[in-house]
Structures are given as structure tokens and as C-alpha cells.
Amino acid sequence: MGFPDRIERTVELAHPQAAVWAALTTAEGLGSWFGTSGAEIDLRPGGLAWMRWNEEGFTANMRVERVEEPTVFGYTWEIYGLPADDPRRTYVEFTLEPAGAGTRLTVVESGFAQLPDDIYRKAFDGNTDGWAKELGELADYLDAA
Amino acid sequence: MPPDVEAIAEQVFVALADPTRRAILAALASGGPATATDLAGRLPITRQAIAKHLALLSEAGLVTAEAGERRRVRYRLRSAPMQVAQQFLAALARDWDGPLGALRDHLDRRAGGPGTTWQSGPGQTGPEQKGERRDEYSSDRHDAGVGGGARAPAGEGEGTDQGTGRAGGGAPADAVAGGGEGL
Numbered sequence: 286m287g288f289p290d291r292i293e294r295t296v297e298l299a300h301p302q303a304a305v306w307a308a309l310t311t312a313e314g315l316g317s318w319f320g321t322s323g324a325e326i327d328l329r330p331g332g333l334a335w336m337r338w339n340e341e342g343f344t345a346n347m348r349v350e351r352v353e354e355p356t357v358f359g360y361t362w363e364i365y366g367l368p369a370d371d372p373r374r375t376y377v378e379f380t381l382e383p384a385g386a387g388t389r390l391t392v393v394e395s396g397f398a399q400l401p402d403d404i405y406r407k408a409f410d411g412n413t414d415g416w417a418k419e420l421g422e423l424a425d426y427l428d429a430a
Numbered sequence: 431m432p433p434d435v436e437a438i439a440e441q442v443f444v445a446l447a448d449p450t451r452r453a454i455l456a457a458l459a460s461g462g463p464a465t466a467t468d469l470a471g472r473l474p475i476t477r478q479a480i481a482k483h484l485a486l487l488s489e490a491g492l493v494t495a496e497a498g499e500r501r502r503v504r505y506r507l508r509s510a511p512m513q514v515a516q517q518f519l520a521a522l523a524r525d526w527d528g529p530l531g532a533l534r535d536h537l538d539r540r541a542g543g544p545g546t547t548w549q550s551g552p553g554q555t556g557p558e559q560k561g562e563r564r565d566e567y568s569s570d571r572h573d574a575g576v577g578g579g580a581r582a583p584a585g586e587g588e589g590t591d592q593g594t595g596r597a598g599g600g601a602p603a604d605a606v607a608g609g610g611e612g613l
Contacts, residue, residue, distance in 0.1 A: 287436055288518040294526045300537040308536055318536035319529055365523075366516045373517065392530065397521035398435050 290398035442515035
């Protein structure tokens with residue numbers, strides 16, 4: 286692949302795992318360093334979370350996938366630029382390891398190059414919907430009214 | 431993952447590398463399906479050149495030909511390949527360095543040690559890189575805390591003055607392409 290499917294970063298933090306875990310997995314933490322305008326999180330697999338950036342008028346909606354305190358926290362979120370109902374999401378996983386008195390934090394985001402079957406088909410077949418279809422449906426709806 | 435993802439994206443980027451094709455795609459995106467003649471009327475390009483580019487774009491699957499009025503062929507933009515290309519741009523635009531720098535600052539602030547209080551001062555912007563990825567991670571520093579005021583030290587994130595009462599997050603989260611590392 287010429288393009289990355291997976292992005293990985295590791296940082297050494299001079300703070301105990303518990304502190305890093307709290308920053309990653311609490312609304313207070315996420316809303317402080319990540320989102321700039323608040324956050325909420327339902328910390329369990331399948332739980333929803335969001336962070337907001339008011340300046341940009343943007344909200345990131347996440348779904349918690351892995352919660353293994355204090356070592357693994359994973360969630361999926363939308364790929365920016367794709368429609369909100371697009372099934373493609375990237376998976377973000379934070380791994381926390383003790384490193385001396387601090388913590389080694391690794392973040393891996395993967396799934397950028399995923400291509401589900403339906404998208405694959407759409408990308409190749411002559412099936413073009415988009416606004417023409419939506420407007421057609423609107424016309425049908427209005428006609429029926 | 432099919433190797434064709436990259437092939438699709440590449441076709442998009444090749445198409446976009448040419449200013450005439452960019453103009454054609456832009457015209458189709460903004461104005462909807464059009465014939466070569468329509469486009470020739472809107473763009474400073476000959477109809478022949480437009481027809482040539484449309485043929486190339488059609489072959490690459492970036493536009494599709496369909497029957498228009500009076501049996502003239504109309505061309506319509508196909509968004510699916512663009513969305514594939516967009517994924518790659520999303521990867522390239524992803525900025526984790528900014529947020530991780532902000533995380534470090536956040537932890538440093540909180541771990542000031544027992545008895546230390548941290549004032550919210552607008553002045554102390556950290557050394558973090560301003561995320562340029564579409565601003566999503568633009569780290570407007572929350573120096574010493576969003577709500578302002580003194581903040582308890584002893585780094586475990588409790589009892590802050592962080593705002594509450596936000597609206598619930600209505601996430602379209604049912605649409606998940608398989609969680610876990612399987613992606």
C-alpha cells in the first residue's frame with residue numbers, strides 16, 4: 286500500500302498509568318486535552334462517547350470498543366469527510382504500559398484503507414445514486430402527499 | 431483488503447492532477463449532470479478537449495455517461511471513487527501528534543504535586559503543535575482547566591470544575607464496521 290491504513294504513535298509520559306487512563310477514559314479528561322468543548326463517555330464496550338470542538342463546530346462521535354483498565358482503551362469513530370451514515374469507521378486503540386515511574390502510551394488508528402464490499406461495488410459499478418436519487422425520492426414523497 | 435483501494439484512489443488523484451479535468455469534475459459537482467456541449471459553454475475549453483477528458487474520466491469510473499434529453503449523452507459525477515480517495519486523505523490528514531502533546535501538557539498540569547494549585551491563565555499556551563488536520567484537533571489549550579479557577583492536583587482526574595450538563599451525544603454509532611482490531 287502506498288497509503289497508510291494504520292497510524293501509530295508512542296509517547297512516554299511521566300505519569301502513572303492510572304492518571305493516563307483517567308485522562309483517556311473520563312469525560313473530564315477527554316474534554317480537557319482532546320476535545321475543547323466538552324466530552325461525554327459511557328465507558329463500556331458498545332458505549333457511546335463524544336467530544337466537541339465548538340470553535341470548529343465539530344463533534345466527534347465515538348463508540349467504545351475495548352475497556353481493559355488500565356492497559357487498553359479502544360473506540361471507533363467516523364472517518365472525517367465521509368457521510369455520517371457511512372459504515373466505514375476507523376478504530377483507535379490506546380495501549381498503556383508501565384515505563385519506569387511513568388507510562389508508555391501507544392495509539393494506533395487503523396482502518397483508513399478499508400473498503401467494504403458495498404463501497405467496492407459502488408466504486409466500480411455504474412450504480413450512481415446520490416442527489417438524483419434523493420431528489421427522486423423527494424418527488425415521489427411529495428407526489429404521494 | 432483489496433489492493434484496488436489504492437488503484438481507485440490513484441485514478442482520482444490522477445484525474446485531479448489535471449486542471450481541465452478538475453474544472454470538469456468541479457462543474458459536474460456543482461451543477462449536476464451535463465453534456466460535453468454544456469460543459470464547453472461553461473468552461474474555457476473546446477468541446478473536443480472536453481470530450482476527450484470525459485472519455486478518460488468515464489473509463490476511470492469517475493463519471494458515468496447516461497442518456498440525456500434529445501438523446502444527448504450526459505455525464506454525471508460518481509462519488510464512490512471520491513470517497514475512497516477521501517479515506518486516504520483522512521489518513522494523511524490525521525494528526526495524533528497535536529493531541530498527544532496536549533495530553534502530555536494536560537497530565538503535567540494536573541500532576542503539579544500536592545498542594546499545588548493551577549491557575550487558569552490564558553497566557554500559557556503549551557508548546558503543542560496546533561493540529562492542522564481540519565482543525566478537529568486544534569488544541570485550543572485549556573490551560574489549567576476548562577472552567578477556570580484553581581484545580582486540584584494529584585493526578586487522577588476527579589472533581590474538576592469541568593462543565594456539565596451537555597446534551598447527550600447522539601451518535602450514529604450503530605453503524606460500525608466491526609470493532610476490535612479486525613479492521
